[in-house]
Amino acid sequence: MIELLKIKATRVLAFILVITLVQGGVTANSQSSLEAYTNIQEIDNPEDYLALCTKNHRFPQDYEPSDLRKIKGIEFLLRDKAAEAFEQMRDAMDAVGLNIEVFSAYRSYNTQQLLFHERVRRHGSAERAEMGTARAGHSEHQSGLAVDIRHIGAISNMSFQYTAHYQWLLQHAHEYGYILRYPIEYIHITGYMFEPWHWRYIGIEHATAMKSGEYTVFEHYWEDNFIETYEIEMPTELTESDVLKHFIPLFFMQAIPVLGGK
Numbered sequence: 001m002i003e004l005l006k007i008k009a010t011r012v013l014a015f016i017l018v019i020t021l022v023q024g025g026v027t028a029n030s031q032s033s034l035e036a037y038t039n040i041q042e043i044d045n046p047e048d049y050l051a052l053c054t055k056n057h058r059f060p061q062d063y064e065p066s067d068l069r070k071i072k073g074i075e076f077l078l079r080d081k082a083a084e085a086f087e088q089m090r091d092a093m094d095a096v097g098l099n100i101e102v103f104s105a106y107r108s109y110n111t112q113q114l115l116f117h118e119r120v121r122r123h124g125s126a127e128r129a130e131m132g133t134a135r136a137g138h139s140e141h142q143s144g145l146a147v148d149i150r151h152i153g154a155i156s157n158m159s160f161q162y163t164a165h166y167q168w169l170l171q172h173a174h175e176y177g178y179i180l181r182y183p184i185e186y187i188h189i190t191g192y193m194f195e196p197w198h199w200r201y202i203g204i205e206h207a208t209a210m211k212s213g214e215y216t217v218f219e220h221y222w223e224d225n226f227i228e229t230y231e232i233e234m235p236t237e238l239t240e241s242d243v244l245k246h247f248i249p250l251f252f253m254q255a256i257p258v259l260g261g262k
């Protein structure tokens with residue numbers, strides 16, 4: 001009973017913490033006005049390693065990268081250069097005892113559409129699903145340059161942020177051309193919650209320039225003074241379980257099933 005009460009109290013605390021974080025993101029963004037999925041532009045250079053995919057920049061429905069291949073040893077696909085760089089990065093991590101696994105990489109437009117509908121069903125509304133899942137055409141996974149990573153034996157994706165694996169990636173991913181695409185505290189720029197598991201290939205030159213230029217978020221590197229910022233409106237009547245579907249504090253690791261990436 002005492003254990004149960006402890007769990008309940010911890011849940012309430014986590015919920016308050018999460019709401020505070022989310023509200024912080026919204027108020028920090030009071031000057032902005034862009035709404036997600038309005039004034040959508042089609043990406044005109046989808047094969048470019050710097051192609052920008054957001055809630056307002058989408059891939060053509062029929063876009064499929066021309067050079068997809070399997071990542072060595074697993075069934076997931078990436079574009080050739082991204083796959084090669086990923087394999088080297090994975091080897092470097094293995095060499096220091098940091099073993100990772102991929103749980104998503106390339107996803108076609110149609111796969112994304114299925115995934116999005118599944119999330120809408122699970123969350124009960126599109127509004128809720130969009131907090132963490134892209135609509136078809138708007139997922140970076142369609143680029144074949146994005147990979148979702150977790151440590152072996154992970155129980156939740158969010159817990160990846162607390163691992164040595166994640167710290168290693170923050171230090172070294174740029175050496176292989178990868179960047180953290182949805183960093184914490186940039187929800188008003190990216191339109192997405194913090195995703196410690198989602199890494200995007202942009203090439204060594206640009207990833208290194210981004211790091212040495214102290215750019216945290218790709219949008220700012222892509223265009224200085226990037227003007228598209230979102231007023232993220234949390235759904236009304238947000239429940240604890242809605243939040244927990246996206247935020248999984250460390251102490252919930254044992255209780256929460258593994259989530260798919262977006």
Ligand SMILES: [Zn+2]
Pocket residue numbers: 104141146147148197198199261262
């Ligand atoms: Zn992802």
